[in-house]
Amino acid sequence: MEATSSSPDRPLSNRNELTGEQSVGDLEDGHLEAPRLQETVAAMARRAGVRQWDLGAACSSDRSVQVDRGEAKQLKAAQRRSITVRVWNEANRIGITSTSDLSEAGLARALAGAKAASAFGNEDETPAFSPLATAPLPALVQPLRPSLGILKLLATLKEAEADLLGRHPAIATVPYNGLAERSSERIYLNSDGACRQQSLTTASVYLYARAEETGRKPRSSGAVRLAYGADSLDVTGCIEEAAERTIAHLDYGPIPTGQYTCVFSPEAFLDLIGAFSSLFNARAVLDGVSLSSRDSLGQALAVPFLAIHDNGLHPGNIGASAFDGEGTPTRRLSLVEGGVLRHFLHSEATARAFGVEPTGHAGMGAKASVGPNWFEVGPSPESGGGAADLDRFLASRNGGQGLVVIDSLSALHAGVKASQGSFSLPFDGWLIRDGEQRSIDAATVAGDIRTVLQSLLGFEGAAKITPDGLCPWVWVEGLAVTGDA
Amino acid sequence: MTLSTLSPAAPFHDEGWIRRLEPLLAAGRAAGADLVEVFLERTDHLGVLAEQDTITSVSPAFGMGAGLRVFRGDRDGFVSTNDLSESALHAALDEALAMLELRRNASVGLGSFEGLGNLRDFAVAKQPWLESCPDLTEATARLLEGTHDLERHGSYLQARRGSYARNWQEVLVVASDGTHARDIRLHQTLGLSVLAADGDHRASLSRRFGTTDNPDDLRHWDGESAAIDLCASAATMLYADYVEAGQFPVVLANRFGGVIFHEACGHLLETTQVERGTTPFADKVGELIAHPAVTAIDEGSSNGAFGSLDMDDEGMEPQRSVLIENGVLKHFLSDRAGELRTGHRRTGSGRRQSHAFAAASRMRNTFIAAGPHSPEELIGSIDQGLYCKSMGGGSVGPTGQFNFAVEEGYLIEDGQLTRPVKGATLIGEAKEVMPRISMCANDLELAAGFCGSVSGSVNVTVGQPHIKVNSITVGGR
Numbered sequence: 001m002e003a004t005s006s007s008p009d010r011p012l013s014n015r016n017e018l019t020g021e022q023s024v025g026d027l028e029d030g031h032l033e034a035p036r037l038q039e040t041v042a043a044m045a046r047r048a049g050v051r052q053w054d055l056g057a058a059c060s061s062d063r064s065v066q067v068d069r070g071e072a073k074q075l076k077a078a079q080r081r082s083i084t085v086r087v088w089n090e091a092n093r094i095g096i097t098s099t100s101d102l103s104e105a106g107l108a109r110a111l112a113g114a115k116a117a118s119a120f121g122n123e124d125e126t127p128a129f130s131p132l133a134t135a136p137l138p139a140l141v142q143p144l145r146p147s148l149g150i151l152k153l154l155a156t157l158k159e160a161e162a163d164l165l166g167r168h169p170a171i172a173t174v175p176y177n178g179l180a181e182r183s184s185e186r187i188y189l190n191s192d193g194a195c196r197q198q199s200l201t202t203a204s205v206y207l208y209a210r211a212e213e214t215g216r217k218p219r220s221s222g223a224v225r226l227a228y229g230a231d232s233l234d235v236t237g238c239i240e241e242a243a244e245r246t247i248a249h250l251d252y253g254p255i256p257t258g259q260y261t262c263v264f265s266p267e268a269f270l271d272l273i274g275a276f277s278s279l280f281n282a283r284a285v286l287d288g289v290s291l292s293s294r295d296s297l298g299q300a301l302a303v304p305f306l307a308i309h310d311n312g313l314h315p316g317n318i319g320a321s322a323f324d325g326e327g328t329p330t331r332r333l334s335l336v337e338g339g340v341l342r343h344f345l346h347s348e349a350t351a352r353a354f355g356v357e358p359t360g361h362a363g364m365g366a367k368a369s370v371g372p373n374w375f376e377v378g379p380s381p382e383s384g385g386g387a388a389d390l391d392r393f394l395a396s397r398n399g400g401q402g403l404v405v406i407d408s409l410s411a412l413h414a415g416v417k418a419s420q421g422s423f424s425l426p427f428d429g430w431l432i433r434d435g436e437q438r439s440i441d442a443a444t445v446a447g448d449i450r451t452v453l454q455s456l457l458g459f460e461g462a463a464k465i466t467p468d469g470l471c472p473w474v475w476v477e478g479l480a481v482t483g484d485a
Numbered sequence: 486m487t488l489s490t491l492s493p494a495a496p497f498h499d500e501g502w503i504r505r506l507e508p509l510l511a512a513g514r515a516a517g518a519d520l521v522e523v524f525l526e527r528t529d530h531l532g533v534l535a536e537q538d539t540i541t542s543v544s545p546a547f548g549m550g551a552g553l554r555v556f557r558g559d560r561d562g563f564v565s566t567n568d569l570s571e572s573a574l575h576a577a578l579d580e581a582l583a584m585l586e587l588r589r590n591a592s593v594g595l596g597s598f599e600g601l602g603n604l605r606d607f608a609v610a611k612q613p614w615l616e617s618c619p620d621l622t623e624a625t626a627r628l629l630e631g632t633h634d635l636e637r638h639g640s641y642l643q644a645r646r647g648s649y650a651r652n653w654q655e656v657l658v659v660a661s662d663g664t665h666a667r668d669i670r671l672h673q674t675l676g677l678s679v680l681a682a683d684g685d686h687r688a689s690l691s692r693r694f695g696t697t698d699n700p701d702d703l704r705h706w707d708g709e710s711a712a713i714d715l716c717a718s719a720a721t722m723l724y725a726d727y728v729e730a731g732q733f734p735v736v737l738a739n740r741f742g743g744v745i746f747h748e749a750c751g752h753l754l755e756t757t758q759v760e761r762g763t764t765p766f767a768d769k770v771g772e773l774i775a776h777p778a779v780t781a782i783d784e785g786s787s788n789g790a791f792g793s794l795d796m797d798d799e800g801m802e803p804q805r806s807v808l809i810e811n812g813v814l815k816h817f818l819s820d821r822a823g824e825l826r827t828g829h830r831r832t833g834s835g836r837r838q839s840h841a842f843a844a845a846s847r848m849r850n851t852f853i854a855a856g857p858h859s860p861e862e863l864i865g866s867i868d869q870g871l872y873c874k875s876m877g878g879g880s881v882g883p884t885g886q887f888n889f890a891v892e893e894g895y896l897i898e899d900g901q902l903t904r905p906v907k908g909a910t911l912i913g914e915a916k917e918v919m920p921r922i923s924m925c926a927n928d929l930e931l932a933a934g935f936c937g938s939v940s941g942s943v944n945v946t947v948g949q950p951h952i953k954v955n956s957i958t959v960g961g962r
Binding site: 068071072073074075076077078079080081082095096097098099100101102103105106109110113114116117119120121122124125150151172173175176208210217218219220257287288289365366367410411413414415417419420421422424425426442443444445446447480482483484 | 549563
């Protein structure tokens with residue numbers, strides 16, 4: 001393919017004048033500016049004979065460090081920029097093209113590519129602009145934090161690694177670790193005047209320790225923390241949790257294969273719900289690959305005390321997006337209430353097909369994808385929340401084979417069959433018997449998500465904020481656990 | 486400093502790039518870096534999705550970028566950018582130097598940098614490839630033939646999908662040791678998937694095909710055979726029971742069965758794992774780590790194989806590495822940083838998803854070599870076990886514990902295949918499972934896949950003949 005070129009309507013910044021290259025919509029400091037970008041794209045679209053278009057743009061600046069036993073392991077920085085443009089042709093078919101080339105020539109080529117692709121648009125289902133693309137956005141409290149710089153990140157992570165290594169003699173290395181900070185911008189524009197822009201800073205730290213005692217297998221576990229800036233990360237909490245979890249797996253043993261009552265950690269249960277989110281996904285319903293159908297709304301999906309919401313606006317959702325890929329504002333949406341399926345997640349096209357409003361869960365595409373933002377899982381109000389006063393240690397004193405605590409699930413990409421409802425997943429966890437907790441050597445847990453949702457016994461403890469959502473510990477009875485005892 | 490007026494759209498064999506990049510490398514060396522490496526990339530992607538009998542998504546994309554890496558001692562700093570302008574590349578160098586607490590000198594000469602060597606251009610004959618690939622009209626037509634074939638040969642199909650992706654990449658690698666190499670890569674993948682449903686019975690299965698450096702790949706694709714094979718599996722698995730859990734001997738089919746070696750052992754023979762201290766094989770070269778029946782190889786030169794490449798992402802031609810010979814560990818896979826930090830010599834295995842990742846030691850075409858047996862002999866040697874005909878994905882963790890999913894399985898009873906079973910996940914530890922691979926058949930075949938790791942997602946081939954594992958934990962219900 002050949003690049004097409006065009007002249008800018010007006011002089012833009014001179015940041016790259018020596019090379020003759022120009023990035024559209026750039027400010028002097030490299031950040032994108034939505035109104036400026038909109039003006040440029042509108043002019044280019046007019047020249048290209050494109051009357052209807054929309055555009056998503058993103059740019060980010062990242063810095064990250066990894067360490068290995070007191071030394072810098074890898075220091076990285078990245079500047080990324082990308083644009084995705086969609087155009088509608090005379091026959092109202094849509095075409096799309098993405099590029100990281102934000103020069104005038106690059107954007108012109110993207111417009112031309114999208115126009116060419118529109119000849120192959122799906123005449124049976126054409127996305128339109130979201131009716132909410134100009135609706136007011138929710139107010140998000142997202143403080144923009146300054147960058148600490150790579151050397152400060154490095155010093156912080158070295159200290160954290162040293163601290164974690166000192167927590168137990170068996171912790172010999174922290175093979176997976178990282179401290180990162182990011183500054184990013186997102187933009188949504190369309191030819192009807194929608195003009196969204198969001199700026200964000202985020203930071204993350206993760207520490208996964210590896211511990212090994214003489215004559216025994218190595219064990220590993222870890223923790224993650226997110227914040228709006230590296231200076232506000234709970235690094236100490238991350239160290240403590242990583243140490244606690246790793247040490248708790250040191251004493252391990254095999255588990256007999258059988259049916260167990262399982263207690264899922266908040267992280268593990270949210271992973272499971274996320275893997276089966278096609279249950280709530282209108283796109284998957286329309287495509288016939290969801291376990292749900294149009295008729296599932298209003299029907300019981302789970303035990304009557306379960307509530308699931310999608311709430312990208314929760315203050316615990318670090319880095320929340322104020323709008324989705326189609327410019328629709330993010331909002332809290334009830335998915336399951338009282339065990340009954342209440343709503344689906346929607347894009348503009350699926351919402352139109354269902355006769356409802358888009359919900360703020362779309363990507364940007366010729367066929368827009370739909371996905372969850374951030375789950376809230378817990379008891380339905382006034383439902384009692386299932387069995388009361390659940391305590392895994394007390395319950396394990398009642399004899400029997402004990403309770404299985406599922407700390408983390410692995411290989412969800414391979415072990416989940418979302419359209420079948422089945423899963424078979426390796427996990428890290430503990431067997432609690434007679435009040436004593438012992439790590440499980442190697443095991444899998446298997447079942448059907450519909451059965452799981454109907455087999456919840458209740459919740460233990462307060463809901464915990466995790467990177468993927470809010471959830472308490474969740475008790476589920478009758479799951480198949482395979483061990484090697 | 487003199488800035489050139491080279492356009493980023495200029496092909497990477499344009500001599501203007503030498504004039505732009507040599508001062509950059511020289512400046513890095515003059516600032517005290519032991520080595521400066523620049524990876525330039527230009528990409529052109531096309532994705533097409535067909536559902537039922539309709540094209541539902543056409544998604545072209547194109548881009549460019551640079552990854553700049555500076556070494557000082559055994560440390561390195563890496564900076565990536567989408568901006569190939571001279572000023573952006575120099576800003577990236579400054580940032581990478583600062584990571585290593587270096588600062589460029591005010592006056593920059595070539596210093597100890599002796600200039601780039603002659604361009605080793607692997608791309609000369611590949612220039613027309615992009616234009617030779619099927620255009621959108623042809624690609625969409627072929628894909629719709631595929632989903633139509635699924636309709637013709639399947640039953641109870643609730644959803645039929647076909648996907649096509651074409652990834653074209655031009656790369657230039659330069660380094661202050663004189664490295665100067667250019668290549669063009671072309672990868673194409675085709676996928677078919679179905680969801681069969683009959684009442685409460687459901688089965689979702691998929692097949693993926695991939696080749697390297699063959700513009701005509703889609704034209705020659707035998708979509709009907711693929712559809713027949715996939716529909717037959719879906720019909721069988723639709724009514725299959727869930728597998729009973731336990732410890733069993735298993736026979737893993739050839740082709741994608743090779744995921745067991747990839748996950749259980751291959752990753753642990755990458756020097757990135759030696760650096761992290763997460764491989765149990767770090768000090769085992771020359772020792773027996775697998776059953777003597779096992780010989781395993783990683784190479785990058787099989788014609789058209791998905792993991793093949795003419796040069797790696799550090800400009801080195803790929804070596805053929807015998808990893809394990811008759812059960813004895815022979816070699817690790819190594820990249821530039823791996824050689825620096827572990828002493829294992831580079832094998833042309835430095836790979837990365839894109840300019841946004843620093844290269845790391847990664848597998849290419851990795852397979853267990855053929856043995857003397859027939860597949861029937863392997864199955865016939867088992868009284869009660871599991872035959873894994875088709876595998877899903879897998880993973881390996883920091884303690885060497887691996888897992889992978891079985892998409893299509895059959896019970897082995899008294900040396901015969903009997904009932905189909907689904908829902909199996911195989912788990913184990915590398916050190917324990919490698920000595921249990923006791924028989925290899927004579928029907929080696931390769932299969933395409935994607936591998937995600939420290940340097941992103943890269944194209945790989947896995948492969949093996951049918952193999953027998955004496956005992957492994959089969960997770961099920």
